[in-house]
Amino acid sequence: MSYFYLYDSYLQDKAYSSQLIRLETTLTDLGIYGKIGRLTLLKSIRDLIENSLREEVDTVVAVGNDLTLSQAAEVLAKHPKVTLGFIPLGQEQQNLAPLLGIPLGVVACHVLSGRLVETINLGKINNQWFLQSITTEGRPIIDCDHDYQLTLPQPHFIKISNLDWLDQTAQTASHPQRGSLDLLLQPLTQKNWWPFKQKTAVQSSLFPVKNIKLLNNDAGLTLLVDKYRVIKTPATIGLATEKLRLIVGKERKF
Amino acid sequence: MFTKNDYSSEVETIIGPSVNVEGSFTSQGNVRIEGSVNGSVNTSGVLSVGEQAHIAANIQATSAYVAGYIKGNLQVKERLELAATSHIDGDISTKILIVAEGAQLTGKCQMSNSNPTNNTTSNKPTKKNADKTSDKTNNEE
Numbered sequence: 540m541s542y543f544y545l546y547d548s549y550l551q552d553k554a555y556s557s558q559l560i561r562l563e564t565t566l567t568d569l570g571i572y573g574k575i576g577r578l579t580l581l582k583s584i585r586d587l588i589e590n591s592l593r594e595e596v597d598t599v600v601a602v603g604n605d606l607t608l609s610q611a612a613e614v615l616a617k618h619p620k621v622t623l624g625f626i627p628l629g630q631e632q633q634n635l636a637p638l639l640g641i642p643l644g645v646v647a648c649h650v651l652s653g654r655l656v657e658t659i660n661l662g663k664i665n666n667q668w669f670l671q672s673i674t675t676e677g678r679p680i681i682d683c684d685h686d687y688q689l690t691l692p693q694p695h696f697i698k699i700s701n702l703d704w705l706d707q708t709a710q711t712a713s714h715p716q717r718g719s720l721d722l723l724l725q726p727l728t729q730k731n732w733w734p735f736k737q738k739t740a741v742q743s744s745l746f747p748v749k750n751i752k753l754l755n756n757d758a759g760l761t762l763l764v765d766k767y768r769v770i771k772t773p774a775t776i777g778l779a780t781e782k783l784r785l786i787v788g789k790e791r792k793f
Numbered sequence: 794m795f796t797k798n799d800y801s802s803e804v805e806t807i808i809g810p811s812v813n814v815e816g817s818f819t820s821q822g823n824v825r826i827e828g829s830v831n832g833s834v835n836t837s838g839v840l841s842v843g844e845q846a847h848i849a850a851n852i853q854a855t856s857a858y859v860a861g862y863i864k865g866n867l868q869v870k871e872r873l874e875l876a877a878t879s880h881i882d883g884d885i886s887t888k889i890l891i892v893a894e895g896a897q898l899t900g901k902c903q904m905s906n907s908n909p910t911n912n913t914t915s916n917k918p919t920k921k922n923a924d925k926t927s928d929k930t931n932n933e934e
Contacts, residue, residue, distance in 0.1 A: 687816030687832060695811065726811040744809035744828070747820075 540598055540654075542566075542573030542624075543591035545584065545611060547603025550628060551577065558628055561645045562602070569652040573600075584610045592618060598786075600624035600651060604632040605671065609765040612670040616661050616781045624651045624786040632766070634704060635671065638712050640788025650788040657787050659715035662701040663779040664764055670783070672703035672713075675753075675762045676727060679772060682752035683722070689746075691724070698723040699751060699776055702793075712792045719747040720778060750777040806836075810845050824854075826861070833865075840869075844878050851883075866900075 544566075550559060566572045573596070576587040588599055588611060599621055601611040608625050615621050626647045627636035633643060641647050662669045678691040698705075700713040700721045713721045724744040753760065753772045760772040805823045808814055812828045820836040827843040833851050834840065840854035846861030853868045860876035866883045867873065873887040877895035884901040892898075 687814055687818045690813045690815065691811065692813065693811060724809065724812055726809075742809055742811065743807065744812045745805065745807045747806060747822070 540571070541594075541596045542571055542598045542600055543588070543596040544573055544575045544600045544602055544626075545587060545607065546575060546577045547601075547607040547628075548578040548580070550603065551579075555628060558645060562626065562628070562648065565645050565648045569648055571648070571652055573598075578607075585614050588614045592621065596621070598622045598624055600626060602626045602628055604629060605635045606632055606765075606767050608635055609670045609767065612661065612783055612785075613668045613765075615783060616668040616779065619781060619784070622656055622784040622786060626651065634707070635702070637790075638702065638704060638792050639785070640791035642788070651786055653786075653788075655787055655789065656784050657716065657791075658782045659785055660701055660718070661779040661781055661783050662699070662720060662776065664762070664770060664776045665774055667764070667768070667770070668779055668781070669765045669768075670702055671765045672698050672700040673762050673764050673776060674698045674766075675760055675772075677760045679760050680754040681722070682754065683746060683748045684750050689724070689744075694727045696725045696727055701778075705745070710792060714793045716793065717747070718778070719749050720751070720776070722746040722748050722751060750775070752776075808846075810843075818850075842879075844876075 563572070574591060576591060578584060578587065591599065597620070599611055599615060601607040601623065604627060611623055615623055625636070625639065625641055627633050627641060627643050636643055641650050664673060675697050676694060678694050681689040683689065700723065702715040703713055705711045705713060705721060705723055722745070726742060753774045753776070755772050762770045762772065762774055764770055805825070806820050808826045808828045808830065810827045814828070814830045816832045818830060818832060818834050820838065823838040824836045825841045825843065826846045826848060829847040831849045834848070835853045837855055840852065840857040842848065842857070842859040842861045842863065844860045848861065848863045849865060851865045852863065855870045856872045857867065857869045858874045858876065859879040859881065862880045864882040867881060867885045869887040872889040873885060874891040875881070875893060875896040875898065877893040880897045882899050884903070885898065886903040888904065888906055890902065890904060
């Protein structure tokens with residue numbers, strides 16, 4: 540096995556230097572040490588990964604947060620034989636780690652070393668891949684599976700999820716191996732402050748769908764893809780034919 | 794909402810009260826409807842229609858619990874339970890029928906191949922379980 544470790548740019552902060560030293564020591568001890576690439580303003584994640592793959596790397600490990608993992612997954616969509624690992628460092632934007640059963644920090648090296656690989660789905664929006672979810676707010680017309688349409692009399696929070704939490708408090712998440720995306724709709728007037736969990740669940744709507752078309756009802760609806768990319772409606776969303784090989788922990792939520 | 798195992802093994806669809814569905818809705822799992830649906834509903838799982846639900850559709854399901862309003866024909870393979878708040882404007886077809894006091898049905902009722910030994914809801918307020926086809930066109934209390 541040949542590993543490539545992709546360090547996110549925020550790890551250059553001195554606060555992480557001791558953690559990185561411990562990380563590299565642990566990786567050496569476990570015999571899974573590999574080449575390191577550091578993201579900077581001048582080096583894109585795509586360039587770093589594609590350069591490493593020319594050197595016959597078969598496992599790319601994203602060291603960082605949800606954003607690092609999602610960006611790496613998008614690049615690896617075109618490389619089905621390469622396995623993606625994840626070492627979550629830092630506290631910000633770490634929603635995927637518990638979902639994947641990976642502990643935060645250097646302990647995650649042991650999950651990586653265990654090499655439990657699952658093949659999961661990737662989503663696709665207008666020919667761009669996504670790993671986690673797409674979110675927006677508004678009242679678009681939603682065409683599902685070319686069979687039925689959803690109309691929303693009031694603005695909703697909309698989440699189309701492949702690998703993301705549906706309700707983190709209740710520990711429920713999308714299943715990225717089921718063969719469909721989850722479409723979650725929450726009326727905005729009931730958002731967040733509602734104190735009774737059960738009533739919130741009843742107010743929300745949830746549809747497992749394979750294909751979704753978001754059509755303009757409000758002008759210029761903005762979709763946030765994997766929490767870092769922005770796309771405008773109209774948009775066609777579905778499951779990609781490409782899959783992702785991902786190293787997960789035994790405590791994963793799917 | 795769901796436990797991990799429930800959700801991974803059995804898909805559940807929830808149509809909330811703030812959503813309108815139009816078209817041919819098909820599901821492989823359990824479906825809960827609290828909003829409005831126009832068109833048709835087809836599920837191979839259990840259908841649950843909430844009190845506030847307003848459905849104008851022909852429905853096919855394996856089992857169903859109805860507490861809301863349905864305008865259309867209801868075809869249930871196994872067990873159909875009508876709650877006191879239910880109002881059905883259409884024909885129903887099922888194997889086992891349970892009707893609560895206050896439920897309203899305007900249409901024909903067809904029952905077939907029911908097996909009384911399978912019925913486990915003898916403590917319900919009102920119960921109908923017949924081996925032969927019966928027609929019914931009234932409000933039931």
